[in-house]
Amino acid sequence: MRRPDIRDVGRANWGPAPLRWLSAVVCPTPAQHIVFQASVRAVQEHTARLQRLAQARHAHVQAWRLSPVIEALQALRGVPCTVAVTLVAEMGDLTRFDSPRELTKVIQDISWKAQVRLCKRYRRLVARGKHANVVTVAIARELITNGVSL
Numbered sequence: 001m002r003r004p005d006i007r008d009v010g011r012a013n014w015g016p017a018p019l020r021w022l023s024a025v026v027c028p029t030p031a032q033h034i035v036f037q038a039s040v041r042a043v044q045e046h047t048a049r050l051q052r053l054a055q056a057r058h059a060h061v062q063a064w065r066l067s068p069v070i071e072a073l074q075a076l077r078g079v080p081c082t083v084a085v086t087l088v089a090e091m092g093d094l095t096r097f098d099s100p101r102e103l104t105k106v107i108q109d110i111s112w113k114a115q116v117r118l119c120k121r122y123r124r125l126v127a128r129g130k131h132a133n134v135v136t137v138a139i140a141r142e143l144i145t146n147g148v149s150l
Contacts, residue, residue, distance in 0.1 A: 019044075054081075061085060069094060118142070 022040050027033035058081065061070050066088050073084035088094075090110065097103045118139055125135040 057081065057085060066093075 025036065027036050061067055061081065064070070069088055070081065070084045073079050073087060074081060091103070091106065094103065097106070122135055122139055125138065126132060
C-alpha cells in the first residue's frame with residue numbers, strides 16, 4: 001500500500017487549525033484512513049503526555065529548594081524550564097563553586113564528555129552500515145529526548 005501524498009501547507013504545529021484540517025482529511029481507501037486517524041491520535045496522545053509531564057515537572061520545581069535558581073536561569077534568553085532543571089540537576093548546588101570560572105570548567109568537562117560519547121555513537125552506527133542522515137537524526141533524537149546524559 002502506498003503512502004498517500006497528503007500535505008498541509010500551514011505551519012507545523014498542533015494547534016486547533018491543523019487538527020481541524022487533519023480531521024477533514026479523507027484517504028483513498030478505508031484502511032489508509034484508519035491508519036491515518038490512528039497516527040493522528042498517537043500524536044495527540046503523545047502531546048497530551050508531554051503536557052502532563054511538563055505540569056508535573058513544574059509542580060516539582062515549585063517545591064524544590066533550588067526553585068529560585070531555576071527561575072533565574074529561565075530569565076536568560078533561550079533557557080526553558082527543561083534546560084534549567086536539567087542544568088541544575090546535573091550541576092547540583094552551585095554554591096560549591098568559588099567563582100564563575102570554576103563553574104565554566106565543569107560545564108566544559110560535561111560538554112566534552114557528551115561530545116566524545118555522541119561522536120563515538122555516530123561512528124559506531126555509520127560503521128554498522130547506517131546511512132549518515134539516519135545516524136544524524138538518531139543522534140539529534142537522543143539529544144532532544146534524553147538530553148545530554150553522560
